[in-house]
Amino acid sequence: MHSIRRFFWVSSFVVGLSVAAYGQILHPLVASQGYADLILVNGKVVSMDDRTIVPNTPGNIYQAMAVKGKRIMALGTNAEIRAVAGPATQIIDVGNKTVLPGLIQPHYHLFGTAARRYGPQFGLVDPSVKLTVKAETTAEATAKKLRDTVVNAIDVQNLEKGQWITVSLEEGDENRRGTTYTWLYLGNINRRQLDPGTEGYPVLVKTGLQGVFNTAAMEAFAKEFPDWADHADLENPFGSSENGYVAVPELGALTFEFWWKDKPLAELAEVMLLHGKDILAAGYTTVATRILYPRVVAAFHHLNREEKMVHRLAYYIESQRGNFLNIKSIREFYRGMGAPWTTHSAGHEMLWLNGMTNEVWDSIYNEVCLGPDVPAPPEIKARERCPAPGSKPWESVKAGIVSGWRAVQVHATSSHGGRLYLQMLEEARQEGGYSVEYIRNLRLTLEHNALLGLVPDVMEGIKKYGIILNVRTDHLGDVMENVKDYGDVLITKKFTLPVKTWINEGIRVTFEAPGLNPWLVIHELVTRLIPVDGRGGTDLQPMLPEEAIDRVTALKMETTWASEYIMAEDTLGTLEVGKFADWVILEKDFFTLPIDEIRGGISIAMTGLGGRVVYENDGSGAH
Numbered sequence: 001m002h003s004i005r006r007f008f009w010v011s012s013f014v015v016g017l018s019v020a021a022y023g024q025i026l027h028p029l030v031a032s033q034g035y036a037d038l039i040l041v042n043g044k045v046v047s048m049d050d051r052t053i054v055p056n057t058p059g060n061i062y063q064a065m066a067v068k069g070k071r072i073m074a075l076g077t078n079a080e081i082r083a084v085a086g087p088a089t090q091i092i093d094v095g096n097k098t099v100l101p102g103l104i105q106p107h108y109h110l111f112g113t114a115a116r117r118y119g120p121q122f123g124l125v126d127p128s129v130k131l132t133v134k135a136e137t138t139a140e141a142t143a144k145k146l147r148d149t150v151v152n153a154i155d156v157q158n159l160e161k162g163q164w165i166t167v168s169l170e171e172g173d174e175n176r177r178g179t180t181y182t183w184l185y186l187g188n189i190n191r192r193q194l195d196p197g198t199e200g201y202p203v204l205v206k207t208g209l210q211g212v213f214n215t216a217a218m219e220a221f222a223k224e225f226p227d228w229a230d231h232a233d234l235e236n237p238f239g240s241s242e243n244g245y246v247a248v249p250e251l252g253a254l255t256f257e258f259w260w261k262d263k264p265l266a267e268l269a270e271v272m273l274l275h276g277k278d279i280l281a282a283g284y285t286t287v288a289t290r291i292l293y294p295r296v297v298a299a300f301h302h303l304n305r306e307e308k309m310v311h312r313l314a315y316y317i318e319s320q321r322g323n324f325l326n327i328k329s330i331r332e333f334y335r336g337m338g339a340p341w342t343t344h345s346a347g348h349e350m351l352w353l354n355g356m357t358n359e360v361w362d363s364i365y366n367e368v369c370l371g372p373d374v375p376a377p378p379e380i381k382a383r384e385r386c387p388a389p390g391s392k393p394w395e396s397v398k399a400g401i402v403s404g405w406r407a408v409q410v411h412a413t414s415s416h417g418g419r420l421y422l423q424m425l426e427e428a429r430q431e432g433g434y435s436v437e438y439i440r441n442l443r444l445t446l447e448h449n450a451l452l453g454l455v456p457d458v459m460e461g462i463k464k465y466g467i468i469l470n471v472r473t474d475h476l477g478d479v480m481e482n483v484k485d486y487g488d489v490l491i492t493k494k495f496t497l498p499v500k501t502w503i504n505e506g507i508r509v510t511f512e513a514p515g516l517n518p519w520l521v522i523h524e525l526v527t528r529l530i531p532v533d534g535r536g537g538t539d540l541q542p543m544l545p546e547e548a549i550d551r552v553t554a555l556k557m558e559t560t561w562a563s564e565y566i567m568a569e570d571t572l573g574t575l576e577v578g579k580f581a582d583w584v585i586l587e588k589d590f591f592t593l594p595i596d597e598i599r600g601g602i603s604i605a606m607t608g609l610g611g612r613v614v615y616e617n618d619g620s621g622a623h
Contacts, residue, residue: 029066029073029074029084030083030084030086033068033073034068034086035084035085035086035087035088035089036066036067036068036073036074036081036084036085036086036089037067037068037069037088037089037090037611038066038067038089038090038091038092038581038611038612039064039065039066039067039081039082039084039085039089039090039091039092040064040065040081040092040094040099040583040585041063041064041078041081041082041091041092041093041094042063042064042078042093042094042095042096043062043063043064043065043094043095043096043097043098043099043585044061044063044094044096044097044098044099044589044591045061045062045063045064045065045075045094045099045575046058046059046061046098046099046100046575046591047059047060047061047062047075047101047574047575047576048100048101048555048556048559048560048573048574048575049560049574049575049576050556050560051556051560051561053503053504053506053553055549055550055552055553056550056551056552056553057552058552058555058591059560059574060075062075062076062077062575063076063077063078063081064076064077064078064080064081064082065081065099065575065581065583066081066084066085067581067608067611068611069611070349070580070581070610070611071578071579071580071581071611072575072576072577072578072579072580072581073577074577075575075576075577092606092613094585097585097586097587097589097605098585098586098588098589098590098591099575099583099584099585099586100283100555100559100575100583100584100585100586100590101559101560101572101573101574101575101582101583101584102283102284102285102286102572102582102583102584102607102608102609103282103283103284103285103286103518103558103559103562103584104284104285104286104287104288104558104559104562104563104565104566104572104573105279105284105286105287105288105512105513105516105518105558105562106288106445106470106510106511106512106558106562106565106566107288107289107409107447107470107472107512108287108288108289108512108513108515108516109289109290110272110275110276110279110287110289111256111272111289111291111293111296111299112252113275113515114271114272114274114275114276115255115256115271117274117275117278118270118271118274118275119271121271121274122263122267122268122270122271123263123267124260124263124267124268124271126166126254126255126259127164127259128163128164128165128166128204129153129157129159129163129164129165129166130166130168131149131150131153131165131166131167131168132167132168132170133145133146133149133167133168133169133170133205134170134171134172134173135169135170135171135172135175135179135180136172137172137174137175139183139188139189142169142172142180142183142189143188143189143190143193143194144193146167146169146189146193146194146205147193147194147196147197147198149167150165150167150194150197150198150201150203151196151197151198153165154197154198154201159201161200161201162200162201162202163201163202164201164202164203164204164217165198165201165202165203165204166203166204166205166206167203167204167205167206168206168207169205169206169207169211171207176481176484177365177478177481178365178366178478178481179366180207181207181208181209181210181365181366181367182366182367182383184205184207184210184211184212184245185210185236185237185245185366185367185383185385186237186382186383187237187239187240187243187245189205189212190212190242190243190244190245191212191213191214191215191217191218191243191244192243194212194214194244195214195215198214198216199215199216200216201214201216202214202216202217202219202220202221203216203217204217204246204251204254206246206251209247209248209251210245210246210247210248210251211245211246211247211250211251212243212244212245212246213244213246213250214244215244217244218241218244221250221253221254221258224257224258224261225253225323225324227324227325227326227329228241228250228324229241230324230326230327231249231321231324231325231326231392232245232246232324234326234327234390234391234392234395235247235249235321235360235391235392235393247360248292248321248359248360249292249321249322249324250324252292252293252322253292253293253322253324256268256293256295256296257293257294257295257322260295261295265295265298265299265302266302268295268296268299269299269300269302269303269306269308271299272296272299272300272303273303273308273309273310276309276310276311277310277615278516279310279311279516280310280311280607280609280614280615281604281607281615281617282516282517282604283518283584283586283604283607284311284516284607285311285312285572285582285583285584285607285608285609285614286311286312286313286314286566286568286572286582287311287312287313287314288313288314288315288316288354288408288409288565288566289313289314289315289316289409290315290316290317290318290357290359290408290409291315291316291317291318291322292318292319292321292322293322294319294322294323297315297317300313300315300351301351303351304348304350304351309350309351310609310614311350311609312344312349312350312351312572312582312609313350313351313352314344314352314354314566314567314568315351315352315353315354316353316354316355316356316357316408316409317353317355317356317357318356318357318358318359319333320333320334320358320392320396321358321359321392321396327390327392327395330392330395330396330399331395331399333399334356334396334399334400334402334403334405335399335403337403338404339403339404339405340353341353341354341355341356341405341406342354343567343568344566344567344568344570344571344572345568345570345571349571349580349610354406354408354566354567355405355406355407355408355442356396356397356400356405356406356407356408357397357407357408357409357410358392358393358396358397358410359409359410359411359447360385360393360411361387361393361397361410361411361412361417361420361421361446362384362385362386362387362411362412362413362414362416362417362420363385363411363413364411364413364448364450364475364478365478365481366383366481366485367383367384367385368384368385368413368414368417368450368451368482369384369385369386369413369414369415369416369417369420370384370414370415370416370451370486370495371384371386371415371416371417371419371420372416373415373416373453373455373495374415374486374487374489374490374495375486376485376486377485380485380486384416385417386416386417386420387417387420387424388420389424389427393410394420394424397410397421397424397428398424398427398428398431401425401428401429401432401439401442402428402431402432403432404432406442406443406444407442407444407445408443408444408445408565409445409447409470410444410445410446410447411446411447411448412446412447412448412449412452413447413448413449413450413451413452413475414450414451414452414453414495415451415452415453415455415458415495417452418446418449418452418455418458418461418462419455419457419458419461421446422458422461422462422465425439425444425461425465436464436465439465439466440465440466441466443466443468443564443565443567444465444466444467444468445467445468445469445470445565446462446467446468446469446470447470447472447512448470448471448472448475448512449469449470449471449497450471450472450475450476450478450479450496450497451479451482451490451495451496451497452469452495452497453493453494453495453496453498454493454494454495454498454501455495459505459507462507463505463506463507466508467507468507468508468509468510468564468565469502469507469508469509469510470509470510470511470512470565471497471499471509471510471511471512472511472512472514472521473497473511473520473521473524473525473530474514474520474521474524474531476496476497476524476530476543477530477531477532479491479496479543480532491543491544494544494547496543496544497543497544497547498544498547499525499547499549500546500547500548500549501547503549503553508561508564508565509557509561510557510558510561510562510564510565511525511554511557511558513558517601518558519598519599519600519601519602520599520601521554521558522551522554522555522558522598523595523596523598523599524599525548525549525554525557526548526549526550526551526554526595526598527542527545527548527595528542528543528544528545528547528548529541529542529543530542530543551590551591551595551598552591555590559573559574560573560574561573580609580610580611581608581609581610581611582608582609582610583606583607583608584604584606584607584608585604585605585606585607586602586603586604586605587602587603587604587605587617588602588603590602603617604617605617
């Protein structure tokens with residue numbers, strides 16, 4: 001592939017002509033700041049600086065951009081920008097390609113992907129024996145199959161006592177998607193069924209986002225985290241600890257805080273750095289994420305101290321989950337920390353603590369919280385994950401807000417879950433003595449929102465408190481599974497991600513790209529064509545096509561408006577003079593490309609961050 005990068009020295013003769021010809025326009029910049037360090041010319045530089053909700057309004061479009069130090073110096077025509085180039089200016093001929101602000105991923109758990117992809121290079125691996133079991137059609141038969149598989153492995157492989165064993169439980173071919181999740185969540189598969197014959201061997205059965213320990217695993221884990229049982233019962237249904245039920249916090253803690261606790265921090269930091277280069281190659285210059293685990297926080301701070309951060313990172317602390325705290329410790333933690341969260345301009349330019357969170361509020365798959373809004377049989381309602389006073393989600397987010405923290409990335413995937421969040425928020429506001437305007441200025445966010453819908457009292461509360469809704473379109477594939485339980489009312493009554501209506505009613509909406517693929521989400525927002533046979537499927541069907549938005553508005557959700565999510569609209573998210581020079585150059589023109597071609601993705605030609613080229617696609621596939 002031909003590189004778009006073109007470097008050359010600009011002769012003093014050409015510069016002299018440029019300054020003479022255009023001195024009245026740009027010469028004062030050179031006089032006050034000196035020559036530009038870098039310029040982009042011959043491009044379609046789209047500023048994305050229009051913050052309105054008017055469709056198809058990207059803001060100003062220029063031919064060229066000049067950078068001084070880490071910030072944008074000027075934007076204009078090729079001639080105007082060449083006028084600020086000097087003998088040492090680095091010049092990049094964009095070749096008529098589209099230049100956008102560096103993309104912002106508002107919700108991406110980069111540390112897990114980094115560990116899986118790059119950990120083995122440094123010996124950072126899961127030391128357990130790996131087994132796989134496909135589920136039967138009943139929980140009882142599946143539990144027996146799990147235990148028999150583990151006992152057989154212990155015997156055949158002659159495993160030593162204390163050896164961890166991990167069993168990946170796959171969904172059975174005859175089961176509907178999410179069946180195994182429900183079995184584990186409700187305790188239909190539990191540690192008592194796994195124990196016979198596995199004494200002394202810690203066993204974890206997992207189904208992706210959740211799992212179950214046997215007794216030996218519970219005992220080993222509790223030695224490291226003494227309050228684990230309290231945590232499990234507070235975050236999940238009461239009795240979860242007795243069942244050995246585990247979820248995201250435990251699954252990640254096994255990696256970062258249990259198996260890897262004695263590994264050199266610099267190695268974990270290097271793992272995060274390597275995945276950071278993947279992030280740049282996807283066109284992202286800024287990521288926001290919740291972080292549960294202290295060692296992950298420490299790894300990013302290690303990179304920041306060493307000035308090795310390769311992308312910007314706003315993070316939301318979730319220590320009450322990653323440390324498996326009890327209620328008393330949670331309240332003391334948030335009160336004692338003194339709310340050290342900050343905005344980008346007030347924090348460090350590459351890494352800043354942007355708030356707190358407790359990810360699980362309600363959930364996806366079979367655990368949505370529709371409450372009184374949609375009736376269903378008792379067995380369906382029994383598995384709804386709906387937090388209440390005294391539960392870990394409720395108490396941790398409330399404690400954070402009362403103590404002055406910004407709460408971000410709380411999941412409210414469905415209407416009643418959103419209603420309960422608003423009830424908690426009102427309690428926190430009154431207990432803390434805060435005004436509505438104070439809460440609005442925190443810019444609280446709710447995530448995923450696949451079934452949040454347009455229930456009037458919920459929408460009234462969202463608008464009252466100025467809550468940002470961050471959506472994930474691939475969760476719409478789960479809605480068709482939910483329809484089997486709750487009926488077509490989920491779609492016909494517009495429970496299902498009414499993005500256009502939210503935007504038109506003044507609610508700020510951003511989106512989370514699955515992995516690092518914003519183009520797939522943009523296609524789904526514009527066409528409302530959703531894979532109905534599960535995520536990643538090829539059978540696309542329309543879902544509420546009247547809620548489709550235009551592609552420019554969709555792009556704002558990952559640039560212009562995403563900067564508001566991370567409280568960095570004064571520094572990032574648009575191409576404007578004085579802001580950090582973060583940009584991405586696309587191989588194809590996003591604004592004219594047929595929409596069906598966008599679904600397949602747009603290759604990144606170059607990524608720039610803080611005035612430097614940090615990724616260039618040279619055709620080799622290397623970073």
